[in-house]
Amino acid sequence: MLSNIRIVLVQTYHPGNIGQAARAMKTMGLTDLALVNPRQFPDSEASRLAAGAEDIVDAARVVTSLDAAIDDCVQVVGASARLRSLPLPHYDEPETLARTLVEHAENDPVALVFGRERFGLTNDEIRRCTHQVSIPANPDYGILNLAQAVQVLAYETFKAWRQRPESGYRPPRPRGERAPTREQLDHFHAHLSRVLADSGFLTQPHARTEAQLQALFARAQPSRKELSLLRGLLRALEPASDE
Structure with missing residues (x-):
């Protein structure tokens, strides 16, 4: 199930942030990393800061558009500050999002999408998602760097996976x-x-x-x-x- 959960980084500027995000992923059992037009990749700084998660960096898929990274996904969640001007469904709590994400990932790929270090995802990119999620933080200083945001949502996803009801073998849901x-x-x-x-x-x-x-x-x-x-x-x- 965890292999169906994809982390998508859009136009990452600093290659070291790719490595740190890969490290955050690996600690939570996630392995599928897609990079949309990274400024500089491959790069030794990405491998160095992966600190044991070099395999995820090496296996990362580089694509030229967000669509190419998410077309096969049944749920695509953009991580951003809540934009009330965009009427997409929004998760105010990462824990709630994670339970839904894990449920979908039982049968199909899903994606968590993160934007640029300095200004995140554009409105057009968020419109390509099916949902938004925000990470609650100090209203006076609610700034998380890229790897921290990946770590928080990866942790909530891993926790939801560990806490899912165990009822033995469950056949795949019919395709329709x-x-x-x-x-x-x-x-x-x-x-x-x-x-x-x-x-x-x-x-x-x-x-x-x-x-x-x-x-x-x-x-x-x-x-x-x-x-x-x-x-x-x-x-x-x-x-x-x-x-």
């Missing part, structure tokens, strides 16, 4: 009942946007309306079977193409 991947959700939202535009419901780009619809379906958490049903409904509403 599992949560859709980020890629499947993207296809659905693109399809929904086309139908809304073709129907005249949207007469011009409405980024906020589409963001609110995305948040609605993120809260609803449809299964793959339910998402397929919705796609069928959208196809039925589309005008027949001219042959």
Whole structure:
């Protein structure tokens, strides 16, 4: 299950922070590290500060976009200060997030996404997530560095994994009942946007309306079977193409 939990670091500036994040991961049994456009990697400083977690650094997957790091994940949680302007579901407590994350990770990959050292994730990157999470801290000085943030959420995830109910062997959840991947959700939202535009419901780009619809379906958490049903409904509403 822990191997299904991915840590994603976006545009890390200092290579040493990659090593420290890898060390934080390994102490909590996490091994899957994806790096989105790191400024400098591979780098000896990343290996040096990994301090025993060099295997995670060496196995890290480098990709050129956030989508490439999360497309196969059924839950993608962006770590950031709470942005009320973005209507995504938000976890105020990492402990609550961790229980949900571990539940999804029983059958499919999930991801925790961390942004740049100086200003975190952009709004567009958070919109690529299914949820947000914030780490409660001193309101007068709530600044955690990258590795500290990874350590806190990795610890909560490991604790939730250790405390999960043990009831012997549990067969995998049927595929249709599992949560859709980020890629499947993207296809659905693109399809929904086309139908809304073709129907005249949207007469011009409405980024906020589409963001609110995305948040609605993120809260609803449809299964793959339910998402397929919705796609069928959208196809039925589309005008027949001219042959």
